[in-house]
Amino acid sequence: MSMDAFLNDAAGGLGAEHVNTAEETLVRYGENTMPGGDRRPAAVLYPGSTEEVAALVRLANLHKVALFPTSTGNNMGLGTRSAPTEGMAVLDLGRRMNRILEIDDRMGFAAVEPGVSFQMLADELKRRGGQWMNSTTSGPPQGGMIGNALDKGAGYGPYFDHFGFSCGMEVVLGTGEVIRTGDGSIEADNLVNWHVSKYSFGPILDGLFAQSNYGIVTRLGVWLLPRPPAIRSFHFAFPDDGDLEEIVELCRPLKMSNFVPTLFRVANDLYLIGSEVPSPAYAASNGRQSISDEARKALQREHGLGAWTVSGAFYGPSMEAMEPQIGRVVDHFCASGKATYIPHEAALEKPALACAVASFSGEPTLTELGLLKWRPGGGNAWFTPGTPMDGRTANEFQTLGRAIYEANGLDYQVMNVAGPRFARGLHVISFNREDPDECARADAAYRALADAFYARGVAVGRAPVDWQDFHMDKLMPSFRDACAAIKRALDPNGVIAPGRYGIY
Amino acid sequence: MKTAFTADQLAEPEIAAADGILRTCVHYGFCTAVCPTYVLTRDENEAPRGRIDLIRAMLETGGRPDAKTVGHIDSCLSCNACMTTCAVDVDYLHLADIARAYIEENYRRPLADRLLRRLVARTVTDPARFARMTRLARLARPFRGLLPGRLRTLVGLAPAALPRAQDLSGVHPAEGARRMRVALLQGCVQQALAPEINAATVRLLTRHGIEVVVPPEAGCCGAFTLHMGKADTARAAAARNVDAWHAELEAGGLDAVVVNASGCGTVVKDYARLFAGDPARRDKAAAVAAIARDVTELLAPEDLRLPETAVPLAVAYHDACSLQHAQKIRSEPRALLRAAGFDMRDVPEGHFCCGSAGAYNMLQPEMAEALGRRKAAHIESTGAAAVAAGNLGCLAQLGRFTALPLLHTAELLDWATGGPLPEALREIPLPEPVARKQAAAPTGAPAAPPPPDASSGGTPGAAIW
Numbered sequence: 001m002s003m004d005a006f007l008n009d010a011a012g013g014l015g016a017e018h019v020n021t022a023e024e025t026l027v028r029y030g031e032n033t034m035p036g037g038d039r040r041p042a043a044v045l046y047p048g049s050t051e052e053v054a055a056l057v058r059l060a061n062l063h064k065v066a067l068f069p070t071s072t073g074n075n076m077g078l079g080t081r082s083a084p085t086e087g088m089a090v091l092d093l094g095r096r097m098n099r100i101l102e103i104d105d106r107m108g109f110a111a112v113e114p115g116v117s118f119q120m121l122a123d124e125l126k127r128r129g130g131q132w133m134n135s136t137t138s139g140p141p142q143g144g145m146i147g148n149a150l151d152k153g154a155g156y157g158p159y160f161d162h163f164g165f166s167c168g169m170e171v172v173l174g175t176g177e178v179i180r181t182g183d184g185s186i187e188a189d190n191l192v193n194w195h196v197s198k199y200s201f202g203p204i205l206d207g208l209f210a211q212s213n214y215g216i217v218t219r220l221g222v223w224l225l226p227r228p229p230a231i232r233s234f235h236f237a238f239p240d241d242g243d244l245e246e247i248v249e250l251c252r253p254l255k256m257s258n259f260v261p262t263l264f265r266v267a268n269d270l271y272l273i274g275s276e277v278p279s280p281a282y283a284a285s286n287g288r289q290s291i292s293d294e295a296r297k298a299l300q301r302e303h304g305l306g307a308w309t310v311s312g313a314f315y316g317p318s319m320e321a322m323e324p325q326i327g328r329v330v331d332h333f334c335a336s337g338k339a340t341y342i343p344h345e346a347a348l349e350k351p352a353l354a355c356a357v358a359s360f361s362g363e364p365t366l367t368e369l370g371l372l373k374w375r376p377g378g379g380n381a382w383f384t385p386g387t388p389m390d391g392r393t394a395n396e397f398q399t400l401g402r403a404i405y406e407a408n409g410l411d412y413q414v415m416n417v418a419g420p421r422f423a424r425g426l427h428v429i430s431f432n433r434e435d436p437d438e439c440a441r442a443d444a445a446y447r448a449l450a451d452a453f454y455a456r457g458v459a460v461g462r463a464p465v466d467w468q469d470f471h472m473d474k475l476m477p478s479f480r481d482a483c484a485a486i487k488r489a490l491d492p493n494g495v496i497a498p499g500r501y502g503i504y
Numbered sequence: 505m506k507t508a509f510t511a512d513q514l515a516e517p518e519i520a521a522a523d524g525i526l527r528t529c530v531h532y533g534f535c536t537a538v539c540p541t542y543v544l545t546r547d548e549n550e551a552p553r554g555r556i557d558l559i560r561a562m563l564e565t566g567g568r569p570d571a572k573t574v575g576h577i578d579s580c581l582s583c584n585a586c587m588t589t590c591a592v593d594v595d596y597l598h599l600a601d602i603a604r605a606y607i608e609e610n611y612r613r614p615l616a617d618r619l620l621r622r623l624v625a626r627t628v629t630d631p632a633r634f635a636r637m638t639r640l641a642r643l644a645r646p647f648r649g650l651l652p653g654r655l656r657t658l659v660g661l662a663p664a665a666l667p668r669a670q671d672l673s674g675v676h677p678a679e680g681a682r683r684m685r686v687a688l689l690q691g692c693v694q695q696a697l698a699p700e701i702n703a704a705t706v707r708l709l710t711r712h713g714i715e716v717v718v719p720p721e722a723g724c725c726g727a728f729t730l731h732m733g734k735a736d737t738a739r740a741a742a743a744r745n746v747d748a749w750h751a752e753l754e755a756g757g758l759d760a761v762v763v764n765a766s767g768c769g770t771v772v773k774d775y776a777r778l779f780a781g782d783p784a785r786r787d788k789a790a791a792v793a794a795i796a797r798d799v800t801e802l803l804a805p806e807d808l809r810l811p812e813t814a815v816p817l818a819v820a821y822h823d824a825c826s827l828q829h830a831q832k833i834r835s836e837p838r839a840l841l842r843a844a845g846f847d848m849r850d851v852p853e854g855h856f857c858c859g860s861a862g863a864y865n866m867l868q869p870e871m872a873e874a875l876g877r878r879k880a881a882h883i884e885s886t887g888a889a890a891v892a893a894g895n896l897g898c899l900a901q902l903g904r905f906t907a908l909p910l911l912h913t914a915e916l917l918d919w920a921t922g923g924p925l926p927e928a929l930r931e932i933p934l935p936e937p938v939a940r941k942q943a944a945a946p947t948g949a950p951a952a953p954p955p956p957d958a959s960s961g962g963t964p965g966a967a968i969w
Contacts, residue, residue, distance in 0.1 A: 024548035024557075031531050046546065072537060080533065095546055117537075123852035127886055142537035142589070369534065369591035378530025378592070433530070434506065 003042045006063035006089065010045055013055050018046040018096070029073075029090050032082035033372075033380040035431070035439035036466040039086040041068065048096035050170060050178060050218040056091060057216070058176035060495040067091050068497050069216045071114035071144030075151065076372070077382040077428070079465030084499035091216070094144060100124055101219060102195075108132060108224045109167065109195045114146045114217065119364045121145060125224070132224040133362030135159040138355055141364030146220045150210050151462055154417065154424070156263050156359040159225050163210050168194040170219035171209055174491020179215075181206045195221030211462070212483075213497035214490040225362070228315035232322045233357045235342035236333045237306030241268075243338055244308055244398050245391035248418065250333055251310065252389040255420035260329065262360045264423075265311040267415040271428065272309055272352035273299050274413050275370040282375055287431070287438050290406045304350065306340065311353060313360040319344075374411065377432030379439060383446055384461040385453040386424045387416070394423065400452050401427060408445040409438075424461050450474070463501065472502025505529045505556070508564055517781065518602050519563060525599045526560050528592050529553070535586035535596075540857045540875055541579055549576045552586035552596055559603045569611045577603050579871060581864055582731055583825035583857035588832075597830065598777070601730065608733030620654050624863050625732055629724040629741065631669070631696040638662050638696075657869040661904075663697060670699040673720035676706050683713040686760040686802070687749050689772065692724035694765050694896045700927060701896060704918035705764045705799055711921055712807055717756070719748035725768040726778070731862045735778075742771070742778055743785060750788040753795075761792055764799040764914055766826040766833075766895040767862060772796040773831065798827065799914050800836040800894060805843035809921050813937035814845020817929075819916065820888035821848055822879070822902065824895035825857050837894055837913045844920035845940060849886040851879075860901035872901070880905035889932060892916055 011019045021043045030040035042065075047053045053069075060067050066087070072094040073081030083090065098115025103124065110121060119141035121134045135155030137148060147153075149162035159165040168191075169181045179185065183193035183200045193200065208214050238247060244266070251264045270291070280299070281291040300306060310333065316322040326343075333339045347353035355367035372380050387394045394416065405412040413428040427449065431442040446467060450460065454474050463471045472480060483503045487494065498504050507526050513519045535552040536542045542551035549558060549572075558573045580600060587596050613621070627637045641662030644651070648659050672690060686709065690702055706716050722745045726738030752758050763769035771778070773796045779789035819841060827833045842848050859865055859875030880902055883891055890909040893899050899910045909928035919926055 020546065022548065024554055025546075028531075028533065028536075028548050028553065031533065033532070073533070074537065076532065076534075092546075119855075120853075123850070123854070126850055127852050140534055140537070140589075142534070366589055366591075369589075372532060372591035373593065376530075378532060 002063050003065050003087075003089065006059055006065045007043050009059050009063070010056055010089075013059070014045060014047060014052060018048070020044040020046070029092075030082055030086060032080040032465060033077060033378055033433065034079065034082070034464055034466040035379060035381070035433065035443045039082045039084070041083055041090045042087050044090045044092050046092050046095040050172060053091065053093070053216055053218055054172045054176045054178055057172055057174065057495060060089070061174075061176060061493045064493060065089055065495065066498050067495055068500075069093055069114075071147035072117055072142055074140040074143040075147065076140065076369075077380045077464065078151070078462055082465055083497065084465055084468060088497070093216075093218070097218065103128065104195070105131065107196050108226065109221050110134070110224060111168070111195055111219055111221045112145055113219060114144055116145050117142045118145060118148075121222075122362060122364055130227055133157075133227040134222065134224055135162060135165065136359060136362050136364045138359045138365060138368040140369060141366065145222060146217055149220060149222070150217060152210055153462070155362075156265060156356070156417065157225060157362065158261050159223060160263050160417075162222070165223045166206075166220050167196065167198050167223060168221040169206055169209065169217050171215040171217050173215045174487075174493070174496045179205070208486065208490075211501045213500040213503050214486060216496060227362070229317050230319050230322065231313050231315055231357070231361050232319050232326065233311060233313040233344045233347055233353075233360060234326055234329050235347045235353055235356070236310045236339040237304070237342060238308045238310070238339055239300075239306055240338075241307045241398065241402070242395060243306075244416075245395040246336060246338065247308055247310055248387075248389055248391040248394045248416075248423070251418045252420065254312075254329065254332065255389075255418065258420075259325070260312045261315055262313045264418040265356050265359075265415055266418055266423065267309055267311070267352075268413065269296050269300050269305060269307050269309075270374070270411050270413040271371070271415045271426075272305050273303050274374040274411075274428070274430070275352050275355065275368045276303065277370075278376070279374050279411060285409070287375060287435060288409045290409055291411050303352070304342075305352070309342075309353070311347070311356040311360075313357065371413065371428055371430065374413065374428075374430040375432050375438075377434040377438070379429075379431035379433030379442060381429040381431075381442060381446060381464045381466070382462065383427040383429060383449050384424060384463075385427070385449070385458045386422055386461060387458070389418060389421050389423060397425065397453070397456075397458075400456075401425075401449060404445055404448045404452060408441040408448070410441065410445055468500065468502045470502075505531065505560065507560060513563075513566070518605070522559070522563055522599055522602045525595045526556065529556050529594045530592055532591050534589045534591055538585040538589045538855050540581060540583065540585070540859075541871060544871065544874060550579060552580075552594075555580055556594070556596070556599065559599060562603065563606065567610065569607055574607050574611055574613075577607060579868055581825070581857045581859070581861040583861060584829035585825065585855050585857065588829045588855065601735070604731065604733030605735045606733075608735075616652065616654070620658075621732060621867065623658070624866050625729050625734060625737065628863065629692045629728050631692055634693055634696045635666055635669070638666055654867075654869070658866055661866060666696055667699055669696065670703055671695075671720075672702055672706055672718045674718060676710050676716040676718070678713045678715040679710050680713055682715050684759045684802075685715040685717065685757060686762045687722070687752050687758050688716050688718050689722060689725060689745070689761065689763045689765070689768060690718055691765050691768055691896075692728075697900065698896055698912070701764060701912040701914060704912065704915040704923060704926070705762070707923050708914050708918040708921065709762070709799075709802070711918075711923075712803060712809060714802070716762070717752055717758075719752060721748040725763070725771050727767050727771040728862055730771060730778070738771075739778060739782070742775060742789075745772070746775060746779070746785055746789045746792050749792045753791060758795060760795045760797045760802060762797055762799050762802060764894070764912065765897070766798060766824045766831060767897055769796060769798050770826040770830040798831060798833055798836075798894065800833065800840055803840060803917075805839050808840065808843055808917070810844065810940060811922065812940055814920065814940045815937050816845055816847045816935050817890055818847040818849060818886075818888045820851050820883045820886045820891050820908075822851055822858065822883060822891055822893040822898055823854050824893050824898045825861070827894050828855070833894075837892070840917055841892060841913060844917055845938075846916065846920070849888045851886060852882045853878075858898050858901050860895070860897035862897060865901055876901050876905045884908065890929065
């Protein structure tokens with residue numbers, strides 16, 4: 001293996017200006033928010049096309065060096081743009097491969113390169129007249145759409161499932177060969193079905209490239225939703241932690257029938273309030289204890305939010321036209337007498353709920369990044385189990401998770417993003433990365449959470465870079481062997497991100 | 505971020521302030537994706553995160569800064585896009601001010617650099633000198649090719665001619681019942697370069713029942729020199745404003761100090777900090793800063809006195825960095841212009857700086873030009889017939905790269921509410937006036953785009969609602 005020889009050849013092909021080995025750059029590209037420390041790469045390269053990516057993969061095979069592709073590097077709480085191990089050559093696809101390749105205004109799709117961010121596509125759709133909207137996360141507006149979709153990221157509207165609502169890929173395999181998926185695999189000039197049909201002849205290979213390291217996706221089709229003339233949200237605050245059971249039972253039928261077109265954001269107090277203010281209790285125990293129930297209650301009162309607050313939205317021709325639907329959900333959620341209704345206009349005055357409205361509206365928003373300052377010191381990891389939409393189970397999981405957070409002196413911050421049958425539980429582990437003790441507690445908490453949830457049949461939706469091997473080791477050996485066998489078939493020299501998602 | 509200042513260093517108020525800011529940075533790096541100089545260069549030291557590290561090292565080490573650090577601080581636009589996106593609210597704006605002042609005091613620039621910066625600082629902040637230098641530049645233009653690089657840039661940036669000066673000093677009574685009394689900052693370069701903006705602002709405000717007083721003693725706000733590290737010069741200019749406005753505040757009462765150049769507005773709103781170390785003027789500065797408002801903060805859409813017809817001119821709204829990132833004003837100008845009947849268009853990549861940035865386009869012409877061209881292309885992609893912005897610097901910069909008419913928000917609002925047709929619009933065909941809609945349809949999302957409209961380029965089939 002010779003990184004120097006690889007970089008020399010890469011500079012010859014790309015141009016020396018697209019190979020960066022500056023010390024400042026390498027330090028920054030290794031940074032992340034995990035307790036396990038930074039992972040300095042050997043170099044950062046900026047390919048400008050699929051052909052250049054393929055050429056770099058072939059060079060990596062020749063020189064036996066490991067590449068780590070990244071799109072815009074905003075994978076916050078999951079590893080940022082840090083490779084699983086240090087010493088890899090980062091392929092920063094966001095630098096030059098950031099073009100919106102196509103927008104079809106009749107079929108409602110866009111084809112994008114890895115550097116295209118949620119904000120870029122939203123800007124472009126707005127510029128073209130605002131007929132279409134893209135699903136956005138509530139994370140960084142500069143987050144990459146391809147990176148997010150391939151990591152199984154999600155938004156909150158009808159097209160929330162970013163991998164599910166993608167269609168048609170171009171991929172550079174570990175051998176340097178380039179494939180197109182679906183009808184894109186036809187050798188023709190006019191691939192009319194590439195980004196409109198997910199199912200065509202042969203195996204559906206697209207799934208292989210989600211949360212894996214079998215190839216580098218350089219183009220992806222993403223489906224767009226016609227933008228409704230009006231979006232009217234509704235919100236309900238519930239006072240007690242245990243109200244989660246009732247909330248889940250209330251949400252399920254509304255999603256099962258799709259009466260409510262968006263997902264439900266079922267966020268706890270500290271998740272919402274944490275996006276607005278830092279923890280008022282951190283300093284008192286120097287981060288050694290969880291915030292008290294009394295302090296949480298005070299924050300709930302101060303911010304006009306519940307122990308849990310539910311948010312959803314209707315799409316319609318006008319605000320007035322949605323009045324009947326609003327009336328029905330208000331009756332539904334308020335039947336037991338526990339919920340406090342927060343209307344759309346009032347929610348827009350609360351940053352944490354305005355953020356939900358923006359997310360339902362395909363508007364990138366910065367508000368939720370505020371969660372990253374709940375505790376000082378920049379430590380942040382996301383634990384992402386899920387629950388069936390059964391109230392008792394969801395509540396049992398809450399009790400389980402809350403106890404582990406508290407045992408480790410951390411603050412329970414969770415948003416359950418609820419569909420008809422399943423809710424993904426976005427658990428934020430906020431900690432002071434400059435405090436070794438707090439780092440150790442964050443790591444211990446993550447592992448204890450994962451162990452406890454695995455024991456109940458629950459894996460995670462996305463895994464932070466520190467614990468990807470840990471998660472893979474929990475799966476059945478034959479599954480792990482199958483993943484490794486596919487790796488050997490598509491990337492025999494293991495040059496693409498070895499170790500990503502625990503696959504070697 | 506951990507710092508290593510000594511106790512002696514921390515006894516210095518500015519170092520202590522810097523230390524507090526530096527400690528908040530945890531290197532998340534969101535700032536890099538929105539930093540114009542990083543996006544164009546991919547150099548970590550050309551990003552806020554890298555600059556913060558350099559500033560920390562410079563202040564910790566003390567003594568003479570190295571040229572490399574100075575270069576990276578000089579190349580920062582102070583657009584503050586990083587502050588909008590920062591998850592932990594690092595106060596980069598003031599950290600950069602501290603760093604620039606430190607450089608000014610401790611670094612000896614090459615002679616040509618010193619002369620150029622002095623020329624810029626003295627010329628732009630004085631309308632009379634600006635007029636004289638513009639005439640000189642006009643004479644020098646045929647020989648521009650013979651001039652050294654930066655001077656050649658300055659001559660190229662100078663306007664071909666200046667409009668007739670208009671001194672608005674004095675009191676402009678409100679039309680009808682007076683509901684407010686405000687002081688207007690005439691500014692420095694704006695008076696010479698675009699006096700029509702102040703005139704339109706006065707007409708707009710007085711038409712809406714606001715008495716406008718323009719104290720003759722007030723002038724340059726200090727922003728130009730402050731961002732060049734010349735804090736004392738900036739304070740001297742700002743002190744004249746503080747004294748003049750505070751006297752008005754005491755005598756006749758003021759509801760607001762109105763600023764229609766957002767770069768200036770940002771600094772005026774920050775006067776309390778600028779004078780924090782001056783016991784004699786601290787309270788007066790705080791009182792003035794507390795009532796400083798951008799002109800678009802003073803009027804609400806429902807306040808506008810609108811005729812029965814509107815001219816639905818397609819207008820691209822350019823967010824000046826000082827408005828959107830420093831003052832966090834984005835929705836107010838749009839709401840006013842939309843209420844006035846204009847067909848408002850958002851500009852893609854709106855968070856990005858146009859490259860004006862105070863004296864930046866004079867001192868860092870290459871980067872400024874790259875950004876100016878990029879912004880102009882985005883503006884033109886909207887298909888708008890004209891461009892509006894709330895900062896003269898942006899309008900002047902964009903004028904170098906687009907032929908579209910460029911107007912201050914106040915000029916458009918003045919015209920829409922009964923003022924004269926702005927000079928910039930006299931040469932373009934205008935849409936026919938249309939009957940004003942009774943009320944705009946409410947939309948659900950904050951800052952949501954307009955409803956689907958089959959005439960705006962998309963397919964009618966998309967509008968299934």
